[in-house]
Amino acid sequence: MKLNYMQCWNGAxxxxxxxxxxxxxxxxxxxxxxxxxxAQYVTPPVFNGDEDMNGVIAVYSAYFNENAFAVMTSNLVTSFGGLAIYFALAPSRNGTVAEDLAAALKIFVIYLLANLLSALVSLPGFLLFIIPGLYLTCRFIVVPVVIADEGERNPIELLKRSWAVTENNGFAIMLFILIIAVVGTIAISVLEAVTGVVAGLATGGTGWPFVQNLVASLTGTAFQLILTAVIVSIYIELTGRKTDVGEVFN
Incomplete structure (x- = not known):
């Protein structure tokens, strides 16, 4: 099936x-x-602006060494939350929040392994040229939906299934996701900039770090939810599980 952007967006x-x-x-x-x-308690890496590549690597290395536990914990928790949302949105499921969380917890390690495998497969594409890496990433983009909807537990089979579902639609998916990412990034940047300006004017340049972090976290979470819903909608359209958006979501 060919990807229909408007139907995917409306479905999401x-x-x-x-x-x-x-x-x-x-x-x-x-x-x-x-x-x-x-955002509130971990200080981001600080650059002078004149670092070469080795300097950038050194700054990030120091940052990760100092905040390794916080970075890993935050990423694991948000990844788990993202997987639970895929379970909540999967067309074959109609569970409670507790059931979705329990289902995600049972399969979380397999989800991480599948993500690692897809990253390893996509890495050569990013090393050679950016576009092949993005294309390969988009071919594996429905892996979490396959986990939630079809119950597949083999990481290799998950990648194969995602590859099959996205067949002949890799570049279409890539363009669709890039459009959403660019528009979302611009919108988030503008909102954060406006918040920063207002906070700076109201405090004489001191700013409101908590309010600015709050806005950044809210907009980042909203963007992730939209992207998750779009990925599920892509899966629904390409698998033909539901053809009528109104039927799916009534």
Whole structure:
């Protein structure tokens, strides 16, 4: 099947509205809160502006050495929350929040292994040229939906299934995701910049770090939810599981 951008987008928005209670509950605890705490208590890497590549690597190395536990914990918690949301949105499931969280917990290690495998497969594409790496990443983009919807537990089979589902649509998916990413990044940057300006004017340049981190965490969480819903919608359209958006989300 060919990817229809408008149908995918409408389907994604319908999913978010139809499952908003479960999504907000999961995202609030496992995505928004860890992101806010991380932004509030972990100082980002500081650059002078004149670093060469070795200098940039040294700054990031020091940053990760000092904050390894916080970085790993935050990423694991938000990844788990993201997987639970895939379970909440999977077309074959209609469970409670507790059931979605339990299902995600049981399969979380396999999910991480599948992500690692897909990253290893995509890495040569990024090393050679950026576009092949993005293309390969998009061919594996529905792996978490396959986990949640079809119950596949073999990481290699998960990659094969995602590859089959996205056949002949790799570049279409890549363009669709890039459009969403660019528009989302611009919107988030503008909102954060406006927040920073308002906070700076109101405080004489001191700013409101908590408010700015709050806005950044909220917008980042919203963007992740939209992207997750879009990926599920892509899977639904390409697998033909549901052909009518209204039927899917009534």
């Amino acid at each position: 928005m319908a999913q978010l509205m139809s499952h908003k209670e479960a999504i907000l509950a999961i995202a609030g605890v496992f995505i928004f809160l860890p992101t806010l705490l991380f």
